Amino acid sequence: MxxxxxxxxxxxxxxxxxxxxRTVASWIGSSLLLIxxxxxxEEISAALMQAFPKNSSQFNTQLGSLVGLGAIAFGILLLVPVAIAHFIELKALEQENYLVRSPRSLYLFVAVGSVILFGIVVLVTVIFIVSQR
Amino acid sequence: MNPPNPPPNIQAELARERNRAAAERTLMAWIRTSLSLIGFGFGIDRIVSAIRGFHQATEISPVQLSRILGLAYISLGVYALIVASLEHYQELRRIQQQGDYFYRPRRSLSLTVAIALISIGIFAFIGILIRAFA
Structure with missing residues (x-):
């Protein structure tokens, strides 16, 4: 042969x-943390609103849900390009001549940028709530 | 007089050792990931149960979304750890065997777990969305 x-x-x-x-496993860890x-x-927020109905306005209840939903959506969206890039990498390894493909660092910048954006949005929302009281 | 044994290919032997170490690191990465999955699954279920028990007068979640998600997380963690252990065992056998080594294209565990996690995430998203705004 x-x-x-x-x-x-x-x-x-x-x-x-x-x-x-291992790279994908590491991304799964990050995504898992977000989800x-x-x-x-969301669960704790909903439970606290039920436990203390005096403080639970419609806005507070929906805010807890929105932050929770945002984090879940972010965790899902983070994992999709990682899974696609991993699939491309596996296919490239099966080829006779291996060539390095797309720049991976782009995903890292997108991920870090998104986390910072998420943090800023939550911070502004919290400041807005505090200023309303 | 017997002919001398051919000298071992040192580069290939060193490469085999690197592969064995890489396989160990991969298994450790999966142990960490599975531990996170199982820990989160157990944690979410316990925390929500504790809060619910603290305030039993009101019904918080009629469908017990957190319990279903917790069980899904734990199941995924156990599955990942079993498959990773089996793959590690097979890889060690392949490294130790005599003769030529060939890269074996196979189904990726990380891709399977990633797709499962995306599915669980979408399920959680829809569940919370319906509960919060329906």
Missing amino acids: QRSTSDVTELAKERNRQAAE GFGISF
Whole structure:
């Protein structure tokens, strides 16, 4: 049987695959944190509104839901491009000649930028609520 | 007089050792991810149950969304850890075997878990959206 690639190259491909798996696992951790935070925030917020009805206005109740929903949506949206990039990477590893594809750092900038934006939106909302009292 | 044994390919042997270490790190990454999944699943369920128990007079969630999501998280964590352990065992066997090594294209565990997590997230999003604004 004729083999075009050496053992070392095949082993390197396997290492690249495992590195890609670990990268996605790390992104899953970040996404999980956001989705878990969103669900917990909404649930705890709803429970507190039920427990203390004097303080639960319609606005407060919906704000808790919106922050929770925002975090969940953000967690989902973060994972979609990561999954697509991972799929492309796996397909590239199956090719005979491997070429580095899209710049991964773009996703990191988008993720960090989105977290900062999310934080600013929540901060402005909280300042707005405090100033209304 | 017997012919001398061919010298081992040192680069390939070192590459095998790097692969073994990479496989260990991958398994550890999956242990961490699974621990997070199981911890979150258990945590969400317990916290919401505790708050509900603290204030039993009102019904907060008739469909018990948090319990379903908690169980889904725990199931996904257990599944990921079992599959990661099996893959690690198979990879070690392949590294240790004599003869040539070939990269084996196979289904990606991280892709499966990512798709499952997106599905659970969409389910949670729709559930909360219906409960909050319906």
